[in-house]
Amino acid sequence: xxxxxxxxxxxxxxxxxxxxxxxxxxxxxxxxxxxxxxxxxxxxxxxxxxxxxxxxxxxxxxxxxxxxxxxxxxxxxxxxxxxxxxxxxxxxxxxxxxxxxxxxxxxxxxxxxxxxxxxxxxxxxxxxxxxxxxxxxxxxxxxxxxxxxxxxxxxxxxxxxxxxxxxxxxxxxxxxxxxxxxxxxxxxxxxxxxxxxxxxxxxxxxxxxxxxxxxxxxxxxxxxxxxxxxxxxxxxxxxxxxxxxxxxxxxxxxxxxxxxxxxxxxxxxxxx
Amino acid sequence: xxxxxxxxxxxxxxxxxxxxxxxxxxxxxxxxxxxxxxxxxxxxxxxxxxxxxxxxxxxxxxxxxxxxxxxxxx
Numbered sequence: 001x002x003x004x005x006x007x008x009x010x011x012x013x014x015x016x017x018x019x020x021x022x023x024x025x026x027x028x029x030x031x032x033x034x035x036x037x038x039x040x041x042x043x044x045x046x047x048x049x050x051x052x053x054x055x056x057x058x059x060x061x062x063x064x065x066x067x068x069x070x071x072x073x074x075x076x077x078x079x080x081x082x083x084x085x086x087x088x089x090x091x092x093x094x095x096x097x098x099x100x101x102x103x104x105x106x107x108x109x110x111x112x113x114x115x116x117x118x119x120x121x122x123x124x125x126x127x128x129x130x131x132x133x134x135x136x137x138x139x140x141x142x143x144x145x146x147x148x149x150x151x152x153x154x155x156x157x158x159x160x161x162x163x164x165x166x167x168x169x170x171x172x173x174x175x176x177x178x179x180x181x182x183x184x185x186x187x188x189x190x191x192x193x194x195x196x197x198x199x200x201x202x203x204x205x206x207x208x209x210x211x212x213x214x215x216x217x218x219x220x221x222x223x224x225x226x227x228x229x230x231x232x233x234x235x236x237x238x239x240x241x242x243x244x245x246x247x248x249x250x251x252x253x254x255x256x257x258x259x260x261x262x263x264x265x266x267x268x269x270x271x272x
Numbered sequence: 273x274x275x276x277x278x279x280x281x282x283x284x285x286x287x288x289x290x291x292x293x294x295x296x297x298x299x300x301x302x303x304x305x306x307x308x309x310x311x312x313x314x315x316x317x318x319x320x321x322x323x324x325x326x327x328x329x330x331x332x333x334x335x336x337x338x339x340x341x342x343x344x345x346x
Contacts (some may be wrong), residue, residue: 097289104302183300206303206312 035235043239050240057131058150064127065153065160071124072164075117079171082110087178103182107175114175118168121161128157212268219261226254275313276335279304282326297321 039046053060086106089099096103173190180186188198203211230250236242283293283304290308291301297318306312314322323330 100301100305183302185295185298185300204299204303205315205318206306207300209312 032231035231036238039235039239046236046240050242054131058146061128061130061157062146062149062153064124065157067124068121068128068157068160068164071117071120072160072167075113075120076164076167076171079110079113079117082106082113083171083175083178086110090178090182100182103178107179110175111172114168114171118165121164125157125161128154215261219257222257223254226250226257230254274337276310276337277307278333278335279322280308282322282328282333283308286326293322293325296325 083106086103089103089106090096092099169190176188176190185202185204186199187202188195192198200211230247233242233246233250237244237247283290288296290304294301294304298321299318303312303314303318307314319330319334323333326333
């Protein structure tokens with residue numbers, strides 16, 4: 001196929017998609033304008049929400065500590081139920097082969113629940129210890145009582161997140177153990193800091209392909225999530241002083257994942 | 273493009289399960305299962321390894337049928 005013919009094909013494909021692309025772009029710009037207008041229209045409401053959160057940050061910390069407990073309890077319990085189901089299926093040697101995919105699926109779901117629970121708990125931990133030097137206004141009814149509870153909940157938050165991190169690690173260890181029993185070719189110990197690298201190196205060609213597809217789809221999802229979060233932060237930042245740190249955090253994640261994916265794609269050309 | 277295979281039949285002939293066959297060609301049980309179900313087309317290296325295990329030609333295990341569909345668009 002000569003270059004000119006190929007170029008015509010590209011132009012034809014572009015011209016087919018171009019109108020929709022620009023229509024969507026105009027609609028998004030319009031939507032952005034509407035959102036910007038709504039944000040400026042409701043700016044006092046947004047400011048009062050942030051002021052409220054700032055004034056009652058110690059109450060927020062207490063609630064966050066409770067949320068750490070809830071997130072941990074839910075994720076560990078759900079994770080154990082799923083793991084126990086997988087283990088039960090594995091123990092039934094007669095139907096083990098028929099249930100193999102189901103067991104693998106259950107273990108994957110248990111891992112997702114485990115990591116999601118840990119991340120959510122870390123978020124609530126961040127909320128619980130946020131603005132630790134802030135003093136609650138003495139004009140608020142029950143301020144002294146809230147201060148005492150805040151002190152207790154602050155320590156509870158640290159203890160809870162440590163307990164949960166340990167339980168989460170233990171659960172992950174059990175999941176990895178069963179995976180390794182099922183797949184003897186899998187290598188790596190969770191106590192090894194290079195576990196993820198060793199685990200990845202023990203993948204065969206089909207698993208590598210599976211990981212590649214999953215990584216690309218995850219890239220698309222995280223890109224979209226970063227873009228939406230960034231737009232929301234821009235709108236909020238227009239009327240409320242949230243500083244530029246949230247924008248920075250999202251940008252760091254966004255740029256890191258894109259550069260990392262690009263660099264790793266180039267590197268993977270050398271993989272046999 | 274359609275890649276059919278007789279892996280299950282050959283595996284039954286030598287009397288090994290998916291896990292044992294996987295160990296013989298250094299892949300996971302899941303990969304053998306995916307190939308048998310037709311959900312994964314193995315690499316040339318793996319196809320050759322499998323053929324060597326059964327002492328047959330690759331074409332004896334795998335059949336390629338061109339059904340007019342482009343794999344990339346499937």
